[in-house]
Amino acid sequence: MMVIVSAKRALQPQARAAEEYILKQLSNIQIPATLIFNKMDLVKDERNLLEPVVNRYLAGYKHFTRTLYVSALFNDGLMTVKDTLCSKALPAPWLYPPTQTSEMAPLKRVEDIIRVEFFKRLNYYLPYSLKQENAVWMENEKDGSLMITQNIYVERDSQQKIIIGAKGRIITAVIHEARQKIANALKKPKVQLFIKIKTRKRQ
Structure with a gap:
């Protein structure tokens, strides 16, 4: 336990x-x-x-x-x-087939990959305060490609600049790295990833 x-x-x-x-x-x-x-x-x-x-x-x-x-x-x-x-662990039959690498839903894996890439670059400036929302998930049956649009919500307008980075360096790097990792994780030949930064509206 x-x-x-x-x-x-x-x-x-x-x-x-x-x-x-x-x-x-x-x-x-x-x-x-x-x-x-x-x-x-x-x-x-x-x-x-x-x-x-x-x-x-x-x-x-x-x-x-x-x-x-x-x-x-x-x-x-x-x-x-x-x-x-x-x-x-005690010896027992495998619960999942050997070709299955995760029981996590594809969307959850994508969200985690994107989140990790942000945290690797933010250095605790916005720890655990980002909120994610999937806006588009479109798979192309012909070529197997995947298009994803994620909305990333921050608490204040000033935090958008931190997330985006000078001249867009942070968000560009996040998209580049996350896109490759998503393609590998989901075994997709091509992944198009778009990330939009928004400020969360207060209730």
């Missing part, structure tokens, strides 16, 4: 209620578990503040055998998570 905690949220005062709820649910279980703190990229300068949180989890559930600190966004520590899972 693995228990995954958002490192950034775990440091917020209101997270104590969620923490207590999780430990209460775990009190009915007595199996070895791995405690994982994800999104460590958001607390790199506050890592020492996590120690009390870690200690509370370890004290609240005595069956944690390992604690891992990872950043899924930057692929930091994920191999250790994979190795931990593999070491605990």
Whole structure:
């Protein structure tokens, strides 16, 4: 069993209620578990503040055998998570055919690829505040190509300039890299990708 905690949220005062709820649910279980703190990229300068949180989890559930600190966004520590899972896995028939590389829906994979490319370039300026909306998804049956238009919403007009970058460098690089990765992930001969940056209207 693995228990995954958002490192950034775990440091917020209101997270104590969620923490207590999780430990209460775990009190009915007595199996070895791995405690994982994800999104460590958001607390790199506050890592020492996590120690009390870690200690509370370890004290609240005595069956944690390992604690891992990872950043899924930057692929930091994920191999250790994979190795931990593999070491605990029991022999069994495969659930999916060998040709299937993911159970994630194609649209979700596309959104994740685009999101990662933005975060790689924004350097925490807009962490986790981007909202995505798929506007166009059109597959050409003749040549197998795919055309995608994504709307990216930010919270303020001033953030649009950050997302686009000087002379459009950031958004151009994102489109270029994401287009290639989408084509590889979905096995498409050609992908046309258009990204529009918009400001989210406040309700």
